[in-house]
Amino acid sequence: MHPAPAVSLHRLSKSFAVRRPRASGLAARIKDFVAPQTRSVIAVDDLSFSIVPGERVAFIGPNGAGKSTTLKILAGILHPDRGEVRVLGMSPSRQRRSLAFRVGTVFGQRSQLWYQLPPRDTFELLRRVYEVDARTHRRRLQELVALFELSALLDTPVRQLSLGERMRCELAATLLHAPRLLFLDEPTIGLDVSAKTTIRGLLRAESEREGLTLLLTSHDTGDIERVCDRVIVIHRGRLLWDGDLSALRQRYLTTKRVTVWSDVERLALDLPGVRIVASVPFRTDVEVDVEITALGHVVDAVLRQGTLRDLVVEDAPLDVVIQTMCADAERRNHVDLASG
Amino acid sequence: MLTWPAAEKYLAFVRISLAHARRDRGELYGRAVFFTVILGVLSSLWRAAGESGLMAEAAPRTLLWYVAATEWILMSTPQLHLEIQETVRRGDVVYQLGRPISYVGAMFAEGVGMVAARAPVLGVVAFLCAFAYTGWIPPFRVLLLIAAFGLVATVLLTALDIVIGLTAFWLDDVAPVYWVWQKVLFVCGGLMMPIRLYPPVIQRFAAFTPFPSILAGPASFVLEGQAAAPGLLARDLAAWGVATAFVVGFLFRRASHALAVNGG
Numbered sequence: 001m002h003p004a005p006a007v008s009l010h011r012l013s014k015s016f017a018v019r020r021p022r023a024s025g026l027a028a029r030i031k032d033f034v035a036p037q038t039r040s041v042i043a044v045d046d047l048s049f050s051i052v053p054g055e056r057v058a059f060i061g062p063n064g065a066g067k068s069t070t071l072k073i074l075a076g077i078l079h080p081d082r083g084e085v086r087v088l089g090m091s092p093s094r095q096r097r098s099l100a101f102r103v104g105t106v107f108g109q110r111s112q113l114w115y116q117l118p119p120r121d122t123f124e125l126l127r128r129v130y131e132v133d134a135r136t137h138r139r140r141l142q143e144l145v146a147l148f149e150l151s152a153l154l155d156t157p158v159r160q161l162s163l164g165e166r167m168r169c170e171l172a173a174t175l176l177h178a179p180r181l182l183f184l185d186e187p188t189i190g191l192d193v194s195a196k197t198t199i200r201g202l203l204r205a206e207s208e209r210e211g212l213t214l215l216l217t218s219h220d221t222g223d224i225e226r227v228c229d230r231v232i233v234i235h236r237g238r239l240l241w242d243g244d245l246s247a248l249r250q251r252y253l254t255t256k257r258v259t260v261w262s263d264v265e266r267l268a269l270d271l272p273g274v275r276i277v278a279s280v281p282f283r284t285d286v287e288v289d290v291e292i293t294a295l296g297h298v299v300d301a302v303l304r305q306g307t308l309r310d311l312v313v314e315d316a317p318l319d320v321v322i323q324t325m326c327a328d329a330e331r332r333n334h335v336d337l338a339s340g
Numbered sequence: 341m342l343t344w345p346a347a348e349k350y351l352a353f354v355r356i357s358l359a360h361a362r363r364d365r366g367e368l369y370g371r372a373v374f375f376t377v378i379l380g381v382l383s384s385l386w387r388a389a390g391e392s393g394l395m396a397e398a399a400p401r402t403l404l405w406y407v408a409a410t411e412w413i414l415m416s417t418p419q420l421h422l423e424i425q426e427t428v429r430r431g432d433v434v435y436q437l438g439r440p441i442s443y444v445g446a447m448f449a450e451g452v453g454m455v456a457a458r459a460p461v462l463g464v465v466a467f468l469c470a471f472a473y474t475g476w477i478p479p480f481r482v483l484l485l486i487a488a489f490g491l492v493a494t495v496l497l498t499a500l501d502i503v504i505g506l507t508a509f510w511l512d513d514v515a516p517v518y519w520v521w522q523k524v525l526f527v528c529g530g531l532m533m534p535i536r537l538y539p540p541v542i543q544r545f546a547a548f549t550p551f552p553s554i555l556a557g558p559a560s561f562v563l564e565g566q567a568a569a570p571g572l573l574a575r576d577l578a579a580w581g582v583a584t585a586f587v588v589g590f591l592f593r594r595a596s597h598a599l600a601v602n603g604g
Contacts (some may be wrong), residue, residue: 075438079600093600100440106359110432116357121356128352129441131345159362 004089006181007074010038012083014044014069014237034237040123045237047083051230052110053180054211056204058224058231058245062326066237067217070181074215075103088180093162101130104179111166112173113158115325119169120154123176130177137176148202173204175212181205184216188223200226221318235326236333245318252321252328254291257314260284260300271301281307281331349441349448357453370566371386371415372465379466383473384409388506393576401474402562408470409559415489416498418454422445424505427515434599444502444592451498459491482561485570489558492577497554498569499584506588529555531565534563550580 017038023205044066053055061067062163072078073085076092076099089101113122127137145151148168153161161169167187174182187203188196199273204227207214216228224245225229231248233241260283267284269276273292278285288298295313302308315321361368383404390400400592424447436443459568504521508514525531527542529551535543544550553576557568 072434075435077434077437096438097440100438103438105435105438107435110430110435114360117356121359125352125356128349129439131349131440274566304554 003053005086006053006055006088007049007051007215008086009050009070009074009083010048010084012044012047012070012085013042013081014066014073014078015040015042015081017041026147026197043237044073044080044234047234047237047239048121049232049239049242051213051215053182054205054207055230056214056228057216057218058228059215059234060219060224060231060322061234062322064085064236067234069237070234071185073214073216075099075105077185087103091332101177103181103183104174104177106170106174106185106187107244108186109166110278111158111170113166113169115158118155118157119150119161119173124174126176128172135167135192140176140178140336141172144175147206147273147301148172155169160199162195164191165197167191167195167199168202171199173207181213181215181298184214184218186220188218189217189222189277190260194221197226203227224318231232233322235329238329240305240325240329241310249315249318249321252325254289255320256288256290256295258286258288259312259314260286260298260308261310262306262308264302267302267305269298272298272300343405350445350539353446353449354453356525357450358456359453361454361457363454367459371458372461375415375462375465376469378411379404379469379473380485383469387411388564392480399564402564403474404474405478405561407531408536409467409490409562410529410555411485412459412462412466413493413497413555414525414531415560416452416455416459416490416494418451420451420460420498420501421508421514421518423447424502426510428508435517437596437599443507447502447505448499448588451502452495455491455494455498463490470547478562482567486558486603489561489570489577491575493554493558496550496577496581496584499581499588500550500554503587503591504583504596506591507528509591509598524549525551525555528552528573531555534566536561536566550576553577553580577588577601 001003010196010295018041020037020039047066059070061068067079072082074087074092074313076094076096079093083263087099088102092099102177112123112126113119123137123141127130132140148171150168150172153165158166158169173188182203184203188199191199200223203214206212207227215226216223218224229244231241231243231245232239233248241252249307257277262282262284265281266279267276270285271293273289276284276285277287286298288295297310299311386407390403394580424433429438429466433443436446439446467483477483479493504514504518507517511517527538528535528549530538530546535546535552535556538546553573557573557576561567
């Protein structure tokens with residue numbers, strides 16, 4: 001039997017009334033003030049997906065794709081126009097308060113820690129806010145302090161902590177009430193490489209340890225690749241992709257970056273779909289469209305000219321994949337409009 | 341109905357806000373210095389006015405204690421409208437709404453915590469300055485009445501500041517609302533001198549606002565023969581408190597609804 005989904009969206013739609021730009025002239029401005037004209041903007045359009053407990057899902061798309069709107073609907077802050085939403089078995093818009101006890105949110109650009117005070121004070125405040133009894137809180141805090149290595153930070157004013165230390169405290173603060181579902185919005189923004197690695201590792205470890213469901217939005221592909229197993233891509237409020245990361249790459253990535261080291265000072269690779277992007281003596285970087293020319297043909301071409309010393313084949317970064325997907329969707333949309 | 345666990349949440353906000361405000365010493369010291377300067381300037385002003393016979397109805401020394409009390413109430417009040425405006429502008433409010441606590445309730449509790457940190461310090465500054473500039477101390481009962489009613493008035497003024505902050509849900513900038521509000525508060529509240537020294541038309545208008553109860557009421561205890569009746573002042577403050585709670589609740593419900601339907 002399948003477990004009940006942690007998150008389930010069925011044909012969700014949401015649009016906003018946006019004010020039309022102001023006309024010039026005093027009369028037009030007065031008219032605009034008295035009776036403003038609005039137009040409807042679709043933020044989420046017939047979106048459906050579900051997430052099982054314990055899954056780590058990246059929810060991504062370009063700016064204005066409808067990610068934040070969807071997250072706000074899932075948190076019960078926005079009410080959908082149409083469709084059905086269930087989060088941990090509850091209706092977010094009707095049971096927002098009850099749901100809040102079981103959900104946690106981490107926003108990389110927003111802090112819930114009190115700046116002048118040590119994190120311990122904020123943790124105590126959150127204990128009261130989430131109505132956690134003192135004994136449970138103590139035990140939970142001990143676990144998180146050990147896991148996130150916070151013992152040296154607990155009594156240091158937040159203003160004296162580094163960004164990475166603050167983020168670890170933010171995460172601990174969010175997990176104190178033992179939520180079953182975590183919404184993460186750019187959790188590593190502004191952090192250095194080492195702090196990013198720590199936060200990603202902690203998120204993954206906590207999810208595996210507690211069966212915590214993660215729904216992450218981020219423009220940092222490292223967050224997605226190192227924390228999540230599944231990717232949901234939306235564009236203009238519609239679902240573009242729902243599946244695992246490697247399948248996404250295979251489906252949308254026809255270009256590979258190949259670095260070749262050989263005993264030939266300057267390689268000549270005059271093949272269709274192959275473009276040399278950089279060349280230094282004995283090393284050549286090429287982009288290969290594998291739908292036009294198979295990688296084997298590139299290797300053959302190199303071997304015909306000399307000895308192949310080394311070869312590295314890389315996928316394009318995830319953000320390129322997303323851009324390609326969205327551009328593809330835009331093209332299809334234009335074709336539909338033109339033919340319709 | 342406010343249950344004990346719910347009340348504990350708001351008390352926790354009061355406590356943490358108090359602790360935070362105490363740590364933010366620069367802000368508190370800045371206010372104390374500003375307060376000292378303001379009272380020094382007003383002391384010279386009222387002395388000069390008294391000597392020229394312009395203020396026949398009140399002695400300069402009681403006037404200075406009066407102003408020390410009104411300024412104490414005003415300067416102890418946190419400007420929550422700025423915090424609410426920033427929260428709305430940055431879009432943080434939608435995330436704060438996701439917590440199992442009332443946003444305006446938490447904001448009010450935070451304000452009360454700030455008042456608890458500021459009022460005692462500024463009260464001591466007001467007392468010392470007024471004594472230093474006049475060489476006179478009002479009777480202990482008067483000081484007690486000013487302190488008790490002044491604290492209640494400060495809390496009411498904090499709640500009214502939340503009303504201004506909530507207009508940020510509809511306006512890009514609440515500063516114009518605040519400026520108008522502040523000027524009306526200064527005049528109708530009798531910030532600089534007792535309301536009875538103002539023209540009758542202003543006195544009549546002021547009677548329809550909460551401001552005389554907030555500033556002039558508690559400060560009037562220092563004025564011989566013009567002090568407010570404590571019972572009546574308590575009734576007025578309670579009535580305005582209830583009215584403010586209704587307005588805050590109404591505005592917040594409208595704002596939340598607008599937010600839920602049309603985003604933040």
